[in-house]
Amino acid sequence: MAGALFAWAAVSASAQISPTSPTTSWRPISYGPSNPSIPDPFGDQQTGSREGDIIGNSTTPSFYTSFYNGGTPSLTDGQLGFRLRLAEQQNPPGFSGAAFIGIDGNADGRLDLFLGVNNSGSTAQIGIWSAGPGLNNSPSTTTIQNVAGFSYSEVGINYSWTPVNVTIDPTTVSYDLDNGGNPDYFLTFVIPFADLVSAFSSAGIAGINENSIFRYVAATATQGNNLNQDINGVNDGINSNTPWDPLGGISLPITASGITPVPEPSTYALLMLGGTTLWLLRRRRK
Ligand SMILES: [Ca+2]
Ligand SMILES: [Ca+2]
Ligand SMILES: [Ca+2]
Numbered sequence: 001m002a003g004a005l006f007a008w009a010a011v012s013a014s015a016q017i018s019p020t021s022p023t024t025s026w027r028p029i030s031y032g033p034s035n036p037s038i039p040d041p042f043g044d045q046q047t048g049s050r051e052g053d054i055i056g057n058s059t060t061p062s063f064y065t066s067f068y069n070g071g072t073p074s075l076t077d078g079q080l081g082f083r084l085r086l087a088e089q090q091n092p093p094g095f096s097g098a099a100f101i102g103i104d105g106n107a108d109g110r111l112d113l114f115l116g117v118n119n120s121g122s123t124a125q126i127g128i129w130s131a132g133p134g135l136n137n138s139p140s141t142t143t144i145q146n147v148a149g150f151s152y153s154e155v156g157i158n159y160s161w162t163p164v165n166v167t168i169d170p171t172t173v174s175y176d177l178d179n180g181g182n183p184d185y186f187l188t189f190v191i192p193f194a195d196l197v198s199a200f201s202s203a204g205i206a207g208i209n210e211n212s213i214f215r216y217v218a219a220t221a222t223q224g225n226n227l228n229q230d231i232n233g234v235n236d237g238i239n240s241n242t243p244w245d246p247l248g249g250i251s252l253p254i255t256a257s258g259i260t261p262v263p264e265p266s267t268y269a270l271l272m273l274g275g276t277t278l279w280l281l282r283r284r285r286k
């Protein structure tokens with residue numbers, strides 16, 4: 001697979017990630033050939049305020065990643081960051097909900113771990129949570145452990161809640177994409193990559209490194225143990241039992257370091273077709 005990778009100009013790989021750095025040093029995470037910029041409609045959050053409404057359209061990404069390789073030959077150190085575009089800030093100031101990035105790290109369609117921010121309880125934290133006992137292959141089967149395996153205080157070097165302006169998003173065409181009358185906000189967080197590798201190992205997935213191929217689900221929540229607010233790439237769908245892939249709620253494969261793998265087109269088409277066919281067969285049998 002490594003030979004099939006093409007090098008992406010990794011603008012952010014050589015410097016520590018700054019949570020307030022401009023979007024030009026972040027990579028949009030793609031959900032499909034027709035959705036290169038990961039749109040998500042505004043106003044489709046199922047509960048809670050518009051502070052948890054993920055927004056993006058065909059020219060303005062809703063979801064970004066950034067990777068720093070640690071400046072060493074090791075493939076398991078450095079930092080991994082994520083950024084979501086949300087519709088607005090509501091009182092009180094600061095991000096008051098939760099946001100999770102679910103990762104399928106072994107290509108079986110099931111989310112294995114969740115990275116994210118949980119400001120919904122008494123202690124605001126960035127964390128890595130194990131998946132719970134559910135199937136974790138669709139919104140309605142997703143479960144998240146209550147207690148984080150790794151947690152971090154939110155400080156300037158790993159967290160930012162910043163209104164969208166010309167400094168942080170120099171290329172945007174609108175600072176208020178949802179036309180709600182209030183500036184959009186970026187929620188950005190960064191975790192040590194070695195802790196993610198360790199969490200995967202604890203989840204029974206060994207050998208994860210910066211070249212491992214992930215697929216991401218991004219969602220907001222009003223509480224820490226499920227995805228009950230807004231799923232990126234999907235209009236509504238919070239209670240759906242449609243698997244992530246046919247639902248459109250999971251990214252295309254991307255390495256931890258932010259490179260898009262290029263599989264043999266025929267292989268990839270077969271994989272996609274296989275997953276969808278299985279799902280259709282299963283539905284028909286009900
Ligand atoms: Ca939305
Ligand atoms: Ca998995
Ligand atoms: Ca807005």
Ligand SMILES: [Ca+2]
Nearest residue numbers: 231232234236
């Ligand atoms: Ca959505």
